[in-house]
Amino acid sequence: xxxxxxxxxxxxxxxxxxxxxxxxxxxxxxxxxxxxxxxxxxxxxxxxxxxxxxxxxxxxxxxxxxxxxxxxxxxxxxxxxxxxxxxxxxxxxxxxxxxxxxxxxxxxxxxxxxxxxxxxxxxxxxxxxxxxxxxxxxxxxxxxxxxxxxxxxxxxxxxxxxxxxxxxxxxxxxxxxxxxxxxxxxxxxxxxxxxxxxxxxxxxxxxxxxxxxxxxxxxxxxxxxxxxxxxxxxxxxxxxxxxxxxxxxxxxxxxxxxxxxxxxxxxxxxxxxxxxxxxxxxxxxxxxx
Ligand SMILES: C[S@@+](CC[C@H](N)C(=O)[O-])C[C@H]1O[C@@H](n2cnc3c(N)ncnc32)[C@H](O)[C@@H]1O
Numbered sequence: 469x470x471x472x473x474x475x476x477x478x479x480x481x482x483x484x485x486x487x488x489x490x491x492x493x494x495x496x497x498x499x500x501x502x503x504x505x506x507x508x509x510x511x512x513x514x515x516x517x518x519x520x521x522x523x524x525x526x527x528x529x530x531x532x533x534x535x536x537x538x539x540x541x542x543x544x545x546x547x548x549x550x551x552x553x554x555x556x557x558x559x560x561x562x563x564x565x566x567x568x569x570x571x572x573x574x575x576x577x578x579x580x581x582x583x584x585x586x587x588x589x590x591x592x593x594x595x596x597x598x599x600x601x602x603x604x605x606x607x608x609x610x611x612x613x614x615x616x617x618x619x620x621x622x623x624x625x626x627x628x629x630x631x632x633x634x635x636x637x638x639x640x641x642x643x644x645x646x647x648x649x650x651x652x653x654x655x656x657x658x659x660x661x662x663x664x665x666x667x668x669x670x671x672x673x674x675x676x677x678x679x680x681x682x683x684x685x686x687x688x689x690x691x692x693x694x695x696x697x698x699x700x701x702x703x704x705x706x707x708x709x710x711x712x713x714x715x716x717x718x719x720x721x722x723x724x725x726x727x728x729x730x731x732x733x734x735x736x737x738x739x740x741x742x743x744x745x746x747x748x749x750x751x752x753x754x755x756x757x
Contacts, residue, residue: 477657478602482552482578485600488714490553493529496705497559499698501532503634503689507624507747508533508595510685512540514749515622520544521590524614526579526623527551527597531560531572537593538564538572545590546571550579551597580607584614592621599625600657608675615754621677623750627684628663629708633735633743634689635659638703641731642724646712659708665748678755685747690740691732699741700729 472480485493493500512533517523517540525534528549538547551557554576564572575582580601592611601607615621630636643649652658655667662668665682672680692698704713704725713721735743 472653472656474602476602478580481600481602481657485552486554490551490556492705492710493553494555494559496702497530499692499702500706501530502693503691503702504595505532507685507687507689507745508536510687511593511595511622511624511749512536514751515591515593515620517541517545517591517593522588523547523591523593524579524584524589524611525549525597526592526594526611527600528560528574529553529556529597531557531563531574533593533595534560534572534574535564535567535569537591538569542571546573548572548584548589549574550577550582550584552576552578580610584611586613587616589614590616590619592619592623594623596624596626596659598623599659599661602657604657604671605674608672608677612676612754612756617754617756619754621672621750621752621754623668624685625662625668625748625750626660627746627748629660631663631744631746632660634691634703634745635706635708637731637735637743638728639709641727642709642713645720645724645727646716649708649712662748662750668748668750672750672752676755677752680750680752683749683751685749687745687747688742689745690742691735693740696729696733696736696741699732699735700725703728703732 521541523537528534531549534549557574557576560574691702
């Protein structure tokens with residue numbers, strides 16, 4: 469939606485994640501979460517949540533990191549997972565109940581405006597859930613209001629699209645067969661919108677965060693631990709490609725999927741279908757003393 473306003477961008481993200489985006493995330497959740505777990509573990513280690521801490525997990529999805537944080541903050545602490553998609557927070561509640569974890573709650577809502585308890589959280593955490601705000605400075609300022617003075621923030625975000633082979637390789641293979649996707653404006657929300665580290669640094673500074681550190685994590689993502697079929701399914705379900713394929717006529721879609729398959733065949737290893745992943749681990753503190 470190049471050329472839109474921050475409000476339009478935000479409304480589009482809300483409509484997407486609360487609707488089709490949430491549904492498609494849920495469909496692939498087990499596989500996607502397994503692929504993201506090693507990256508999430510790096511962020512959880514950096515967060516070093518302690519018993520007694522109160523944590524907000526932003527864009528928590530079905531809550532895998534919320535559950536891990538809830539175990540880390542027990543006894544005495546608790547976690548609030550907040551996500552736009554009610555079907556994802558329903559699933560998160562179901563999982564917490566099944567796992568017998570009682571110090572976690574889930575709220576379906578927009579984290580950029582949600583009525584969090586003011587100045588009560590020790591830690592704001594997110595695994596890939598903070599790149600979708602139309603007005604990120606306003607959103608991070610709002611989130612900072614939920615944080616105790618000197619409270620911590622730990623976010624994992626993607627580096628640029630081209631460094632993330634798990635998304636770029638299938639897209640580059642299928643792209644020439646699909647209608648041209650409009651190039652996003654540099655400040656438009658989306659999974660790779662914090663690729664340039666100066667952008668989150670500037671946004672967080674303006675929102676009142678201090679001690680900002682942005683460290684690279686170079687890793688790999690297994691699109692499948694099994695065969696190529698499963699990897700193709702993952703590749704066409706997540707990332708920017710999924711939206712384009714949904715809108716394509718069936719014959720174009722079939723040819724695009726075949727091209728993705730041929731490209732992914734080059735990444736089959738004994739560990740599954742494995743591609744490069746590149747993230748920023750961002751940590752900061754509430755500047756309010
Ligand atoms: C890429 S998924 C990551 C989900 C989860 N953190 C994980 O790693 O499994 C991004 C999530 O952020 C949520 N999200 C996007 N914008 C949001 C907002 N403004 N408020 C709350 N959640 C949001 C989406 O609904 C989606 O579930």
